[in-house]
Amino acid sequence: MKIMCLNGWGGTLYEDLIPYLLQQQPDILCLQEVVHTPTAKKTWLTYRDGDHVLDQRADFYTDVCNVMQNHRAFFCPAAQGILWDGEEQVPSQWGLATFVRTDIPLIGQIQGFVHKDYSHDGYGDHPRSRSAHGVRVFDAKHNRNVSVLHMHGLRDLAGKHDTPERATQVEALGDMARQLAKPGDMQVLCGDFNVTPDSATIEFLRAMGLTELVTTGGHTSTRTSHYRKRERYADYMFVNYPRFVQDFQVVNDPEVSDHCPLILEI
Numbered sequence: 654m655k656i657m658c659l660n661g662w663g664g665t666l667y668e669d670l671i672p673y674l675l676q677q678q679p680d681i682l683c684l685q686e687v688v689h690t691p692t693a694k695k696t697w698l699t700y701r702d703g704d705h706v707l708d709q710r711a712d713f714y715t716d717v718c719n720v721m722q723n724h725r726a727f728f729c730p731a732a733q734g735i736l737w738d739g740e741e742q743v744p745s746q747w748g749l750a751t752f753v754r755t756d757i758p759l760i761g762q763i764q765g766f767v768h769k770d771y772s773h774d775g776y777g778d779h780p781r782s783r784s785a786h787g788v789r790v791f792d793a794k795h796n797r798n799v800s801v802l803h804m805h806g807l808r809d810l811a812g813k814h815d816t817p818e819r820a821t822q823v824e825a826l827g828d829m830a831r832q833l834a835k836p837g838d839m840q841v842l843c844g845d846f847n848v849t850p851d852s853a854t855i856e857f858l859r860a861m862g863l864t865e866l867v868t869t870g871g872h873t874s875t876r877t878s879h880y881r882k883r884e885r886y887a888d889y890m891f892v893n894y895p896r897f898v899q900d901f902q903v904v905n906d907p908e909v910s911d912h913c914p915l916i917l918e919i
């Protein structure tokens with residue numbers, strides 16, 4: 654079973670990302686920073702947050718659905734805010750999505766917020782609402798159940814340091830993991846956590862008996878050349894049974910986002 658985790662950067666590198674997903678076709682895709690604008694009249698819109706201006710695929714969620722046609726798709730919005738078509742405001746949903754191959758039995762699911770709640774009247778002040786979504790599936794090849802949970806960790810404009818909000822966030826994620834998985838499940842936790850490897854968030858998940866694969870595998874970055882800041886870690890993947898890991902990669906080439914895809918084969 655191939656599991657991919659990726660912050661899709663709102664489809665900013667759409668022309669590179671879509672062929673990559675079409676070629677890879679993971680069994681389970683955990684995708685963060687997903688834009689869904691069903692009423693959009695154009696394929697590209699603009700995100701504005703002060704000095705931060707970024708082109709976004711207007712309906713990135715549907716873009717990915719179109720290349721993952723053999724998958725069930727689940728979109729989990731965290732907020733509805735505004736994108737821009739020139740000077741025209743366009744209401745747009747933002748969150749994360751999970752894709753599960755249709756021939757894999759889906760036997761459980763969980764969705765919830767790890768920071769704040771759904772914001773229907775704008776993205777809100779930083780740190781903004783953050784959600785998590787998980788699926789529990791049956792792996793027929795290995796006759797076992799697998800639970801996969803991912804989140805997009807909150808962004809703090811001051812940096813990736815430990816904060817009370819991040820402590821509450823990882824506790825909420827841990828609670829969701831315990832609700833989703835049953836004893837004996839192969840557990841996978843992943844996402845763009847927006848923290849450093851020495852953070853309390855990472856230590857909390859390790860204390861749950863999970864092994865973190867990025868740093869233990871000797872990988873020194875999960876960011877691509879499109880990310881200009883000094884801190885090179887953001888994305889992580891944890892498992893409870895490392896002996897079942899057949900392969901784990903932090904993909905540096907091709908660059909399909911400002912984040913690297915994480916690919917786990919179990």
